[in-house]
Amino acid sequence: MTRRYVMEFERPLVELEAKLEELQRLDLTANPELVAEVATVAEEIEALRESTYADLSAWDRVQISRHPDRPKAQDYLAAVFTDVVELHGDRAYGDDEAIVAALATVDGHRVAVLGHRKGKNTRENIARNFGMPHPEGFRKAMRIMRLANKFGLPLVTLIDTPGAFPGIEAEERGQAWAIAESLALLSGLRVPVVAVGIGEGGSGGALAIGFGDRLIMLENAYYSVISPEACASILHKDAGKASEVATCLAMTAADLAGLGIVDEIISEPSGGAHRQPEEVFGAVRERVSSALTALAGADPNELVRSRYERLRSIGVIEEGSG
Amino acid sequence: MSISDWFKAREARRYTTINGERAAGSEVPDGVWSTCSACKRIVYEGQLVEYLRVCPHCGHHFDLNAFERIGLLADPESFDEFDAGVGSTDPLGFVAAKPYTESLESARERSGLTEGVVVGRATVGGHPVVLGAMDFRFIGASMGSAVGEKIARAFELALDERRAVVLCTASGGARMQEGMLSLMQMAKTSATVRRLAEARLPYISVLTNPTMGGVTASFAVVADVVLAEPGALVGFAGPRVIEQTIKQHLPKGFQSSEFLLEHGMVDEVVPRGQLTARVTTLLDYLARGGERA
Ligand SMILES: [Zn+2]
Numbered sequence: 001m002t003r004r005y006v007m008e009f010e011r012p013l014v015e016l017e018a019k020l021e022e023l024q025r026l027d028l029t030a031n032p033e034l035v036a037e038v039a040t041v042a043e044e045i046e047a048l049r050e051s052t053y054a055d056l057s058a059w060d061r062v063q064i065s066r067h068p069d070r071p072k073a074q075d076y077l078a079a080v081f082t083d084v085v086e087l088h089g090d091r092a093y094g095d096d097e098a099i100v101a102a103l104a105t106v107d108g109h110r111v112a113v114l115g116h117r118k119g120k121n122t123r124e125n126i127a128r129n130f131g132m133p134h135p136e137g138f139r140k141a142m143r144i145m146r147l148a149n150k151f152g153l154p155l156v157t158l159i160d161t162p163g164a165f166p167g168i169e170a171e172e173r174g175q176a177w178a179i180a181e182s183l184a185l186l187s188g189l190r191v192p193v194v195a196v197g198i199g200e201g202g203s204g205g206a207l208a209i210g211f212g213d214r215l216i217m218l219e220n221a222y223y224s225v226i227s228p229e230a231c232a233s234i235l236h237k238d239a240g241k242a243s244e245v246a247t248c249l250a251m252t253a254a255d256l257a258g259l260g261i262v263d264e265i266i267s268e269p270s271g272g273a274h275r276q277p278e279e280v281f282g283a284v285r286e287r288v289s290s291a292l293t294a295l296a297g298a299d300p301n302e303l304v305r306s307r308y309e310r311l312r313s314i315g316v317i318e319e320g321s322g
Numbered sequence: 323m324s325i326s327d328w329f330k331a332r333e334a335r336r337y338t339t340i341n342g343e344r345a346a347g348s349e350v351p352d353g354v355w356s357t358c359s360a361c362k363r364i365v366y367e368g369q370l371v372e373y374l375r376v377c378p379h380c381g382h383h384f385d386l387n388a389f390e391r392i393g394l395l396a397d398p399e400s401f402d403e404f405d406a407g408v409g410s411t412d413p414l415g416f417v418a419a420k421p422y423t424e425s426l427e428s429a430r431e432r433s434g435l436t437e438g439v440v441v442g443r444a445t446v447g448g449h450p451v452v453l454g455a456m457d458f459r460f461i462g463a464s465m466g467s468a469v470g471e472k473i474a475r476a477f478e479l480a481l482d483e484r485r486a487v488v489l490c491t492a493s494g495g496a497r498m499q500e501g502m503l504s505l506m507q508m509a510k511t512s513a514t515v516r517r518l519a520e521a522r523l524p525y526i527s528v529l530t531n532p533t534m535g536g537v538t539a540s541f542a543v544v545a546d547v548v549l550a551e552p553g554a555l556v557g558f559a560g561p562r563v564i565e566q567t568i569k570q571h572l573p574k575g576f577q578s579s580e581f582l583l584e585h586g587m588v589d590e591v592v593p594r595g596q597l598t599a600r601v602t603t604l605l606d607y608l609a610r611g612g613e614r615a
Binding site: 166168171173176180185186187188207211234248255256308315317319320 | 407408409410411416436470497502504505506510512517536542543544568573
């Protein structure tokens, strides 16, 4: 049996499951008193499984969103979309594998797709920089945004990044410039834009392709201004307080629906999307398709205006007398 | 009031003498001094005022607060602030180490401002503009709902009244205490810049020390012309975050204005004494493009 990746909060459950497996390997005919114990442990596991995966904290969900087996952008491209044609390069510097760009069809809708792309293993993750784009990644995204705009293709984006890469070359090539330009461009596209949070929504690097006319999030995806670890180390000088800070930051799909930032939440199988990916792919296909249907045929001026109003209304202020 | 008189008046109110007494009157008293953080030499207040808070020994640009920036750029008595009372609240009930409400309160007390950016109508070299300046003293001029809202309104008002926009930025980035509400201000402000651009109204930004994170990666750099003050730290990720990520020390001058110029990210590094003239000339070109000079 291959070693399973264990998230912090499911450790007690996994340990109990291991104990049960051990018990089941014994020859119980010789130990009739153990039969009862096996049954008890099995019951305990059922109860613990239920309580472990019900009522997840924000920090638990962050761990699920980062689970190595969680379906990635390329899995969605393969399972949710058909006739996929991947497009490469920013035409200026290179092809950033941390961003995937494609023309694809979802439930009969021809669209352009952009996603952050993480790897499934170390080799892939190194090539894709763990889904953390450099400026050329955002510039590739912008090229596809312009293409979509030019040919009237709706845009579907899949958000899954720890953030834009913080590195020397990224700064040299204008990381901030690339993100800012992408934000401005995306806000003015004259085609429908449906953004889907499938995993991590890390700050500006997520936002660069991460908003539109609809924002759909998977139940255990997060979207945040800063990672809970970084926030904890800045405010508490202690990254260990990440769990506490994750709750404060209101970064879960449910929190964000409450703030009016997220429109729809797609529920995940118990334990996370990696447990039953097919179920999640089906739900994403259906929700993206119905969002596209609802937005189809909208007047481009109206689309841009209402997207602007959406953004414009975000924020909580008080108007003092100054 | 001339710029240097204006500075004198403010400095006199702000600075204490070496023997600890508060300066009185409009004259800068003798004996008030600061140490230049770059060359470590002593600079007398009178000199600093005369040199627009630039070190006379080494040229280091001392940080300015929002009203000092505005005093530097706006034509005398032309500045008319709007939305001065717009402030952030605490929508998430955020508490980490201390409550966000406490940070807001003490920032207001210390700076005399309601939020980290000051915006208003003004003329610069005779051009009608919306002029804004960020104030790092206010929670690092981080962008939460209120900073985002004031920037958005600044661009919308410029669009309505056909004005150019001139912004002096300085910010630690997004205001994490407002969570996603603050991240979304990046998209909101960038969208307002795009609208101004579509109306072909000029936007000039002046990047000052320090401009980082979500402010750099939104409205600060999508201007028609991007200027920077000498020696300003400007970037996306903070130097410490980068060092921790790549496990190496950063080269000297990394993320400085001069570094950005070298890498094609800003149009010009302009010393403070030449800034107003430079912005005026740029507005002459961009706002009166079709007219004979
Ligand atoms: Zn000096």
